[in-house]
Amino acid sequence: MNQLSFNHVVYLVEAARWTILLSVIAFIGGAMVGLPIALMRVARSKVLRGLASGYIQLIQGTPLLIVLFLSYFGLGILGYKLDPLVAAGISFTIYAAAFLGEIWRGCIEAVPKTQWEASDCLGLNSFQQYAYVILPQALRIAIPPTVGFMVQIVKNTSLASVIGFVELARAGQIVNNSTFEPFAIFTAVAAIYFVLCYPLSVAARTLERRAHAGR
Amino acid sequence: MPDAKSPTGESVISVDKVVKEFGPLRVLDGVSLDVTRGQTVAIVGRSGSGKSTLLRCIAGLETVQGGGITVCGHEVGRPGSAARAQLRRDVGMVFQSYNLFPHLNVERNITLALTLVKKQSKEEAKKRAAEVLSMVGLTDKIASYPEQLSGGQQQRVAIARSLALQPQVMLFDEVTSALDPELTAEVLGVMEDLAHHGMTMISVTHEMGFARRVADVVVFMHQGKVWETGPTADVFANPRTAEFKQFVGSEL
Numbered sequence: 359m360n361q362l363s364f365n366h367v368v369y370l371v372e373a374a375r376w377t378i379l380l381s382v383i384a385f386i387g388g389a390m391v392g393l394p395i396a397l398m399r400v401a402r403s404k405v406l407r408g409l410a411s412g413y414i415q416l417i418q419g420t421p422l423l424i425v426l427f428l429s430y431f432g433l434g435i436l437g438y439k440l441d442p443l444v445a446a447g448i449s450f451t452i453y454a455a456a457f458l459g460e461i462w463r464g465c466i467e468a469v470p471k472t473q474w475e476a477s478d479c480l481g482l483n484s485f486q487q488y489a490y491v492i493l494p495q496a497l498r499i500a501i502p503p504t505v506g507f508m509v510q511i512v513k514n515t516s517l518a519s520v521i522g523f524v525e526l527a528r529a530g531q532i533v534n535n536s537t538f539e540p541f542a543i544f545t546a547v548a549a550i551y552f553v554l555c556y557p558l559s560v561a562a563r564t565l566e567r568r569a570h571a572g573r
Numbered sequence: 574m575p576d577a578k579s580p581t582g583e584s585v586i587s588v589d590k591v592v593k594e595f596g597p598l599r600v601l602d603g604v605s606l607d608v609t610r611g612q613t614v615a616i617v618g619r620s621g622s623g624k625s626t627l628l629r630c631i632a633g634l635e636t637v638q639g640g641g642i643t644v645c646g647h648e649v650g651r652p653g654s655a656a657r658a659q660l661r662r663d664v665g666m667v668f669q670s671y672n673l674f675p676h677l678n679v680e681r682n683i684t685l686a687l688t689l690v691k692k693q694s695k696e697e698a699k700k701r702a703a704e705v706l707s708m709v710g711l712t713d714k715i716a717s718y719p720e721q722l723s724g725g726q727q728q729r730v731a732i733a734r735s736l737a738l739q740p741q742v743m744l745f746d747e748v749t750s751a752l753d754p755e756l757t758a759e760v761l762g763v764m765e766d767l768a769h770h771g772m773t774m775i776s777v778t779h780e781m782g783f784a785r786r787v788a789d790v791v792v793f794m795h796q797g798k799v800w801e802t803g804p805t806a807d808v809f810a811n812p813r814t815a816e817f818k819q820f821v822g823s824e825l
Contacts, residue, residue, distance in 0.1 A: 475634055476672035480686035481661035494676045
């Protein structure tokens with residue numbers, strides 16, 4: 359059995375880089391898919407609204423763990439053997455898109471209806487209304503809850519450990535398997551997650567206060 | 574009071590037996606109204622009489638269930654974006670809650686539609702913004718954000734923003750209802766100027782003094798109908814219905 363050493367801590371910190379990478383992929387992918395989802399949710403077309411709403415319900419009603427299993431083991435059985443990072447990236451994009459889509463829909467709807475009417479009366483078309491009047495205001499509303507959701511993403515990346523993606527949580531398990539000092543190791547793992555998440559939490563709270571003060 | 578303008582008699586707005594329903598509720602029940610070029614019309618009545626709804630129908634913000642509205646030759650209330658764009662070019666609307674864009678400064682609030690809709694260059698639009706701001710007496714607020722302005726100033730910016738597009742008709746929807754008397758006076762002053770310069774306008778208002786002083790025609794609405802209408806002086810001097818008598822009495 360190995361003695362717990364400084365090298366193990368270095369190993370954990372290095373693994374945390376994969377946690378960060380997966381979080382960034384999840385956020386960027388989630389944002390790229392989530393914005394169209396949010397816009398579809400508030401679209402005039404019933405079909406678009408229905409599609410987006412169906413997607414959100416499906417994903418929000420499915421454990422992320424199962425999405426991970428499906429994209430890694432499920433697609434693997436079908437002959438599409440994905441790298442764990444790719445499978446995790448896809449799963450987290452699917453997951454984050456549903457939640458960001460729903461968060462951002464709320465932010466778009468939080469912009470007063472009168473802003474639509476005023477810009478309509480000035481002759482702006484729908485695209486111009488979104489681009490110049492509605493989305494800039496929705497963005498301001500969206501920043502605090504979006505940053506808050508990023509904390510959830512960072513913590514949930516630990517689930518990717520189940521498909522063999524060696525991020526922070528999986529690295530903790532590996533170190534534990536060789537040293538068998540679970541309390542010390544998982545305390546260190548928790549501390550690293552905290553260091554990643556705490557600044558985001560603080561940022562979310564500060565931004566929220568500022569958003570309210572600006573009203 | 575001498576009238577500086579000369580109505581040409583050309584019909585600009587024609588509302589014909591309009592019916593508007595919100596679910597089972599009939600808000601407008603066969604309303605007809607004609608406005609000629611240069612006329613100032615004041616629509617008065619209690620809350621819930623349908624006066625704001627009528628104005629929103631004329632602005633094309635509501636679809637109607639019956640009858641027809643024509644504004645500057647464009648049919649309103651029928652779906653179709655081409656007709657709507659035409660209408661937007663000719664009709665300006667000012668709201669009770671100002672509805673300035675809070676994330677843009679005063680100048681950009683005004684130039685936004687000039688550059689996007691009228692396709693003016695930045696320089697042209699800025700020049701026009703300066704012009705209309707001086708008309709409402711707010712030249713010094715060009716770089717301010719809406720939240721830095723008083724309600725009266727915001728409303729004057731909103732009027733300037735509408736005027737910048739050179740509409741043929743201006744619609745005012747209870748534009749002073751959220752303002753205290755002092756700020757109300759400065760906004761009404763701007764509207765009075767406009768009326769004297771020959772702007773065709775319809776104003777839904779609770780300001781009886783303004784209606785008496787400025788309007789050529791008064792429309793009293795009650796229960797979704799035009800209850801009483803006519804030249805301002807006549808209507809106020811000889812109220813024909815008990816409802817209008819009571820309404821005018823309660824306003825004094």
